[in-house]
Amino acid sequence: DAGVTQSPTHLIKTRGQQVTLRCSPISGHKSVSWYQQVLGQGPQFIFQYYEKEERGRGNFPDRFSARQFPNYSSELNVNALLLGDSALYLCASSFETGGYQETQYFGPGTRLLVL
């Protein structure tokens, strides 16, 4: 079975530009979460989506937005990029049953460098 997939693997942008990152969850998983991992730190929660609706948002500015599609894939958008947005962006998917969320499984990440 295919795991969580993310594209692109690497991305270089300049300050002020906009970027879109993509994620496809494990088949059968309807929940997708996004995390930002800066060098030397643990991942920080950005968003969680379930059944196309935003379930939760971390402490990130409005420049960060996301959406989930009918096939449960997801996009993370970041506008007006800053140097500090350089990080590894991780997508995780999970199964939910009876209202209980299960273990999150991660994709390989997208490395974003802002120059």
Next chain:
Amino acid sequence: AQTVTQSQPEMSVQEAETVTLSCTYDTSENNYYLFWYKQPPSRQMILVIRQEAYKQQNATENRFSVNFQKAAKSFSLKISDSQLGDTAMYFCAFMKWGKTQGGSEKLVFGKGTKLTVNP
């Protein structure tokens, strides 16, 4: 709010030996999961082991086992018979467990422990 603390930024171990990574957490929740994830240089975050807080029995997965002390809010990972492929960053993570009721259940991570297995 939950916090996760990993007090060992770096550790090293000889191949075939045993090593224990420490993690403490703070929460007022009673129902939760605790996880250890491994992130090798290839950067993919891989689940190592999961512990449900309501279970008294410590989780084991082959060479990996945990020592879960709920009252002390401690969750250490023991790696037996260390292998070169165990070299990675190890992250301890907390997730509240329960009916989501439309809310999100996010993972809260520690800062990680860099483990090097030496030949």
